[in-house]
Amino acid sequence: MAPRYFVLSVDKAFAVLESFSGERPHLSATEVGRISGLNKATARRLLLTLSDLGYVEAPANGKYRLSPKILQLSRRYLDGLDIPALALPILQDLTRNTGEASNIAVADGKDVVYVARVSVPQRILSTNLDVGSRLPLHATSLGKVLLFGMTSKERQVRLGTPPWPGFTSRTRITWEMLEQDFRAIAVSGVSVADRELDEGLCSMAAPIRDHTGHIVAAINLSAHHLTMPAQTLFQAHRNALLNAAQSISQSLGWTLSEEESLRE
Amino acid sequence: MAPRYFVLSVDKAFAVLESFSGERPHLSATEVGRISGLNKATARRLLLTLSDLGYVEAPANGKYRLSPKILQLSRRYLDGLDIPALALPILQDLTRNTGEASNIAVADGKDVVYVARVSVPQRILSTNLDVGSRLPLHATSLGKVLLFGMTSKERQVRLGTPPWPGFTSRTRITWEMLEQDFRAIAVSGVSVADRELDEGLCSMAAPIRDHTGHIVAAINLSAHHLTMPAQTLFQAHRNALLNAAQSISQSLGWTLSEEESLRE
Structure with a gap:
């Protein structure tokens, strides 16, 4: 009731x-x-x-x-968020330098929600994603970085009882699979989703932190498996992605800690 | 009541x-x-x-x-609109080829509302506009093209009694001033706003038509007066803008009439 x-x-x-x-x-x-x-x-x-x-x-x-008045409600939300306005030039540079689409998302319920996006216009094959699009937290690089920043209680409230929906054979559908990814994020600073949502899609995400160090959003690069497999994405563009994430975090007042700057 | x-x-x-x-x-x-x-x-x-x-x-x-759930309402509106998805690659080409920001807007009440936008990332000086932003119909190139497509009764309902708010000394604040611009649109196919909303801003808009020929949206190029005065914008980019508008209109089912194709 x-x-x-x-x-x-x-x-x-x-x-x-x-x-x-x-x-x-x-x-x-x-x-x-x-x-x-x-x-x-x-x-x-x-x-x-x-x-x-x-x-x-x-x-x-x-x-x-x-x-079209409905768009005003979105603007009220996005204008209050600061991140998209701050981040858009950085996203644009990231996509120009890497040649891959870049996105920023926040968590909402069980989903990530895109709040900024820069696509690659030359690409014929492209994802049907835009600001406001939603994807499940557990199946995306953005979502895994956002989950990484949560307490285990918050994760449980959001994701509920596993197994969660599997989209490919590689989707992380249990806590054990996710925990493994969290350990990788702790080491490398980024999360990788290798054909976990779609057989053709790879992506790599890094956390955006506010002045308290709390992860408030995530930034990613997304690419097609055939042209840019996850391993290549990681090797070629991890530093560019981490630098972009850190620039945005710094503009939100976060100071790079020694631990982060020493990360290999 | x-x-x-x-x-x-x-x-x-x-x-x-x-x-x-x-x-x-x-x-x-x-x-x-x-x-x-x-x-x-x-x-x-x-x-x-x-x-x-x-x-x-x-x-x-x-x-x-x-x-962020509020963004879903926008997506429901934009996904139903067709135009932004159809038009985005065309907008991206237009901005790449002209070097100026391009926008698509529809009318809502007394305003134009942006439904798609491609900005120029290299520009330091930029307008603070994005999807969902609103500007007054009578003071923008987009708005003047949209008003051009309305019956005089619809225009009166939307704009009310003149004089309308003036933003610069050039803002069209009376029916007489607007009618003069409508005649220019009928001849050239585009509307020009020369520092009418802001002293630094020039723009040029063309109509987007559906299969019935009705003007359902407008597309524009917007530039800074110092680097690209209205007259230069018109001479350099009118054809590119008209071609972009026609491509989008055609994908909405509109067939180019002879009158339009013969227009000088």
């Missing part, structure tokens, strides 16, 4: 907004009701309210859609 | 979300109440509800902040 403070119509309003997607950008009140599990009258009242507030548009054909 | 269907608590929930900004990323319930005009108890109930829904985070220090 919902707690006493819980405002049910707010829950319903977000269920209405969440009915829309890339596959279903235009929806009637009936369709919204079916997708969100609300009755049609409620769906319609909420759509009209959201339309008055400017977050939904009601075009002439009777199908509603999300309005 | 609000219409009968209006769900007041949904309005309040968005007022809570809109309390946060880049300048105020962390807020207590009291602060949210003060900014949104709600009483503290209501602000707190809504913050707790939004936190249960995952759109707000309540960190240890008692200050709430927006959560």
Whole structure:
């Protein structure tokens, strides 16, 4: 049962907004009701309210859609985050110097969420990822670095009981597999995901720390296994990635410790 | 008075979300109440509800902040829009070939809202704009092209009674000034904004049309007046901009008319 403070119509309003997607950008009140599990009258009242507030548009054909005002909410979040604005020139340099796409993500629930991305326009083969995209923490280099920075209790709350979903035969689906990666991160400063989310994808991530040393975000390079296997990615670009991560961390007030600077 | 269907608590929930900004990323319930005009108890109930829904985070220090889940709403909008995904490679080429930042925007109320952007990383001097940023329709090249595509009634509803806010001495603040620009767009296919929003900024925009020929978005190049005055921008890059706009329009199903292809 919902707690006493819980405002049910707010829950319903977000269920209405969440009915829309890339596959279903235009929806009637009936369709919204079916997708969100609300009755049609409620769906319609909420759509009209959201339309008055400017977050939904009601075009002439009777199908509603999300309005560009929804982007403002993202901007409020991203503008308050500091990291993307600070980091974008550094990401752009990293991609220019390495030739691989670079990303910054934060943790949200069981997922990493991309908050900044620089892709490689020349590439025909590319991932369908952008700011706001979500991927599972346990199956990505970004996620493994973020998990590395958490207490074991926080990890347990986020990931729940293993085995977690496996996407390839290499996905880390147990605590034992993850712990092994954490030991590698402690030694090398970076996490590597070698075809763990997708058979064609390799990536390498490093932590971004705030002034207290806490890992608040992660930065990675992602590449295709055929052109850049994980081992090559690690050997060729680990230092560039660590330098980028450290530049961003320093701009967040973190001072490089002696231990870090001596890391091999 | 609000219409009968209006769900007041949904309005309040968005007022809570809109309390946060880049300048105020962390807020207590009291602060949210003060900014949104709600009483503290209501602000707190809504913050707790939004936190249960995952759109707000309540960190240890008692200050709430927006959560990365808010980015999902943007993705739902952008993924449904088609244009940014189709257009990004074209924007990237345009910026590479011209050396100037390029943007795509749609109209929302009195504003243009950026839905895709490719900046020039080498530039030290840059505008503080990104996806989700808003600028007034009447003061931007993007906005003037979007207004050009509207009926005069729609323009009146959006812009209201002139004079509109002037940002420089060149801002188009009356219908007469705008109509003059519309005639220039009809001839050249592009709109130019010459230091109309900011003394240092010039830009040139072209319309993006859907399969019906309706102008659904606009694409522009924006440059600094000192390095690239409006006249130079027009002479050097009009064709590149028109070609980019036409490529995107064609991928939306629009067929180039004879009139357009003969345009000088």
